[in-house]
Amino acid sequence: MKVIATNKKAYFEYEIIDTYEAGIVLMGCEVKSIREGHISLANSFVQISKGEMWLKNCYIKTYDKTTAFCPDERQMRKLLMSKGQILKINSQISEKGLSVIPLKIYFNNKNLVKVEIAVARGKKLYDKRRTIKERDQKRELARQIEQ
Secondary structure (H helix, E strand, O other): OEEEEEOHHHHHHEEEEEEEEEEEOOOHHHHHHHHOOOEEOOOOEEEEEOOEEEEEOOEEOOOOOOOOOOOOOOOOEEEEOOHHHHHHHHHHHOOOOEEEEEEEEEEOOOOOEEEEEEEEEEOOHHHHHHHHHHHHHHHHHHHHHHO
């Protein structure tokens, strides 16, 4: 599994409840651009409408060497999951305060582009402060161990 892009802010901004793997519908030039690492998951999210999952606001740079049709860099991209999983996720996010966010994009062992998505709850300010405090304590402990 080769990880291409991760959503680093997601772990800080959200409390992860469940994770799922989904396929993504892409064009050939988009896959080539992803192979070069020209993708960003910042501010992207997943929306469920009419029984389908869509990845919104994901940036994939247009491939430089393409001469054919180039899709929009921030267009909606369909995520591929079974109906049962989509219904399960939809019932989870019907609760107050839950949302679906992408965590990372990677190539699996069959060289297919996959997206790891998560059902998450937004953290409160005091939770974020606690996360920063714990991270600083771990960093300080690691420094003391090295010396």
